[in-house]
Amino acid sequence: MTDTQLPTLDGAEFAAADQVFGERLETAQRYVEHLATTGIERGLIGPREVPRLWTRHVLNCAVVEEFISEGASVVDVGSGAGLPGLCLAIARPDLSLTLVEPLERRVIWLNEVIEDLGLENVTVLRARAEQVVGEVEADYVTARAVSALVGLLDITMPILRGTGELLALKGRSAAEEITKARKKLNKYGAREVDILTAGADLLEEPTTVVQVKL
Template identity: 35%
Template sequence: MIPSSPLLPELEAGLIALGLPPRPLAQRLLDYLALLSRWNRTYNLTAVRDEREMLSRHLLDSLAMWRFLRPGRLADLGTGPGLPGIPLALARPELEVSLVESNGKKARFLREAVRRLGLVNARVLEARAEAVEEPGAYPQITARALDSLAGILTVGGHLLAPEGRLLAMKGQRPDAEIAALPPDWRVEAIEPLTVPGLPGERHLVIVGRRPPQPA
């Protein structure tokens, strides 16, 4: 616990700007941040070292997409130290988040974070996304820094239900990636995101299966 963290007011203001209730969410996010920072000193889970920078680049950036998620199952592919999956699981308890990560040290951290935070709506799958044998089990998958849109669908598209959606977090609008989508997939929406304290462009690209053409 961080009973009087100097980051608390800044995080609460960021959550309010995103339309999220700051309490008790801010303190739970800071508990996660403290655990991540502690493990990061030994296991190098993220290149970002400064906790204030983590607040905007990791916590608030992960939560910027919260409005576009539907209740139910969500697979976070290549989640690393739990981004965006753990902040989203904390903010949206109606989600059932599968944290998919093949790196052993990151998976160990994820299991500890889930245990320490009491995240009953999250589980860890230590595997590569393409090796997860749950075809069609997810109405939504996400990935924050895994691959191109086509690459994400190549390794994780099998996890999506027939009407499922990929919600991919990107920086600048990825027009080249969109043009390279496989023919069975189409962009349903491109949502500009504003992340408190983070300059630069952010976009959420929502991709679904293309409806079959009538004979």
């Protein structure tokens, strides 16, 4: 893939990226280049996603950092191409990120990108989320495009071990998913369940997040 095919960053997108990533914007740009090249070559990202890598994917994920407290530990389940895990690791060097991904080819790619970007606050575990219960500690668990909330709770709540928050990146179905998951939410002792909006002042289409507090 040539440079001319890489997604451009200008105007409102640049302003948003500059605010979110600050002095690590260049690192974020290199991450997007990885997504647009080897990420497509290895099947982690579809080629049609290239023009909207910044808006639909990287910025969409990174703005969730506004809901995460300073110095927190975060486990990102089903991390795939590092969305949202690597975005958060770049935007917030104070966080400790663990990316949980079962597919070997994705794990290899993630580790290559992490090494190239020099990210020291993130590690990758090749495992299913159920397999890391008791092995990792998390103040927050994040997930994007993993499953509907009712199923997602079963693979994320045990990681939190009774305290912390799930931040699930969702779309317009968020309220409906909460309704369908109400019994499961009660089962796991959820104290609060809210639909939050991230990046409202930065993005044309802000990010919808279901926040579950234990």
